[in-house]
Amino acid sequence: MSLKLVYFAWVRERIGKPEEHVELPPSVVTIGDLIAWLTMRGEEYAYAFENAPLIRAAIDKAHVKHDAPIAGAREIAFFPPMTGG
């Protein structure tokens, strides 16, 4: 499965890039699986996701929880809790 990932705020800073395209193995089914898979890719990802439950995710620009399935997603975003307003 081919996917665009986008990162914001300190998640972006820790990973060191604003976006990337990834090829996922079939074992990655949910957002939680994707976080675990990314964490294995290197220190910068491990650092970004060190407190994984805190990290928010969006599939195709809609908020989702970590148990959400990613099948059919075109763009998945990871970011810290929002501080707008």
Added chain:
Amino acid sequence: MSLKLVYFAWVRERIGKPEEHVELPPSVVTIGDLIAWLTMRGEEYAYAFENAPLIRAAIDKAHVKHDAPIAGAREIAFFPPMTGG
């Protein structure tokens, strides 16, 4: 006791004047007494105060209840419930 009375909105319209000076007998002690005393003065007052509990009063520009004593008052106002804002 000499006193200035002021009237607003439909209380003013029913009594037919915006203000007047009155000399009160010593038997008039509270706002309620004053309303009763005014009601005896003529049809226009009886009409203005026909639903007396509804009428609001102020002594020297501060809201008071009908049992408030009027001793020391310089100006007493009568008006319907307020509809500003």
Added chain:
Amino acid sequence: MFTVRVQPEDFDLAAEQRKLCAGRTDIGAVVTFTGLCRDERGTLAALELEHYPGMAEEEMARVLNEAKARWPLDGAVLVHRHGLIRPGENIVLVVTASRHRKAAFCAAEFLMDYLKSCAPFWKKEHLKDGTTGAWVEAKDTDDKALEKWSGDFGT
């Protein structure tokens, strides 16, 4: 800055807010409320707003002090118009400024609830057919709106 005004002329929402915030960097939230003259039935030429000069200003200052005692306000403005006001025109303005949004919101709503029920203003309808309509009647819901401020309140 805390200001109370009763005036026949219109007010300038943005100017009032600018004056409150001028030169300050400690204000995080400004809430404004504008009350306008409505004409739902299409029969209204204007509302005539009568007030009790002196007492109107005093009551507005009193409720403003009450709001200052309840919430950490950095500034507030109350302006109430009197005289003839046509449909679509402004009647009343409340502006509250605070470090925090909750205080600004609560204080603005509190001020409006109290203005409605305690400030000596009365509205009379002037109709398009040239006749004078009725005095606007006070609403039960306005008195009920006060009840929520009698116990606990947000900070």
Added chain:
Amino acid sequence: MFTVRVQPEDFDLAAEQRKLCAGRTDIGAVVTFTGLCRDERGTLAALELEHYPGMAEEEMARVLNEAKARWPLDGAVLVHRHGLIRPGENIVLVVTASRHRKAAFCAAEFLMDYLKSCAPFWKKEHLKDGTTGAWVEAKDTDDKALEKWSGDFGT
């Protein structure tokens, strides 16, 4: 009229309110909320507001639709700035218009509570000494503010 905008430039509170009310005589209440950049410690040069383009607008439109479903709104505007914003400058604007003041107040407060917790914006501090400060942390109180909207709500 219902509008949502994300933009780097400042907004004009009075112009937004005028547009909402133009030519109408059925609006009785307009509430505005302006969120400003604060600098309580005197050390802040600017806040940098990052956002998720596309999702920010979509989330703002979603909460606006939620507010329309809950209260009888006659119009509303949401504007959120991004980029560098200096102390004392505007960050966010909410304007709600309704027949009744209670609906306008509730909807404005609801919209701000949801914008704070759901709209994808993040604030980073730039300090006067030229260094980059921390990312602003989300507040527990912002999540708690949402709870009151989950059950009954005023109308």
